[in-house]
Amino acid sequence: MIVAEKKPIEEIIELVKDSEKILIVGCNECVTVCEAGGKKEVGILASALRMYFMNQDKDAKIDEVTLERQCDHEYLEEIRGRIDQYDTILSLACGVGVQFMAEKYFSTPVFPGVNTCFLGAAEERGVWSERCQACGQCILGITAGICPISRCAKRLMNGPCGGSTQGKCEINKELDCAWQIIIDRLKELGRLDDYEKIMPIKDWSTDRAGGPRKVVREDVMI
């Protein structure tokens, strides 16, 4: 999922302090799961902002809504009828949702309420870590299901490097060396011969190096 973190309330206040009619829009997908921008967080932020404005002697209208997704037209359309009632939209969706909202409602200012971090997994309650960089050319099939692009600091295709010490990365002693895990798992799978193969230079054109990306699938188009 896309992992996001709540922006500090002070930063959000700075963004919306001059607004009078704010709609806080949550998203029921990834940001709900990582507890940054779901219905619950929308309620908390709305309550905090209401109190902030009241304390400042400002009569602000703050409403809340949580959409199923903010990265799909059909769900964003649900608020079209009421969008004119607000001078500010505060979106707690990931960067995708915020942008899609801004594109759709072009004349209403849209502000982000979260910092979008990465594509990751929930290791345990309250701990998320990166697992994918969406490079567009998945090599997990030959790296024993461990991604060296997202989990190796150097994104090495033929690792580990000399900085790998006792299974840990040189940039941080807490960080596992992705290549150590790859080797351990290849050994476990009896595929250590695969490790001997030299991987060619990766085609980074499918990554961000090729500019903003797009997937067009005519087979699913209507």
Place this chain on the structure above:
Amino acid sequence: MRLNYPSNIRIIRVPCTGKVDLIHILRAFEKGADGVYVVGCLEGDCRFSNGNLRARKRVEQAQQILNAIGIGGERVQMYNLSSGEGPRFAEFALEMTEKIKALGINPMKLAKMKKVA
């Protein structure tokens, strides 16, 4: 035991302090409560293992938010006691009441009164 404690406290019973969420604390302030305190079991003694520890975290989050919006985080407090400590309960009630009296009325209440006037 027939202990006395200030009558201005409204007790809201919950099955475990772990049930108390951040939004409940914030809504209380939004509605005009001058202070909120959560009284849980002693740490390590939770019937549901960590309900009171969760409550403490939420109280801390509420303090942070209230500080950021200028209401004052000291208006929220977490207390712990065992179910056999009636006198402690009365002590907490007194302590919190005195503290809140010193802090004054919830600015929300003042703002609402101003709006009505």
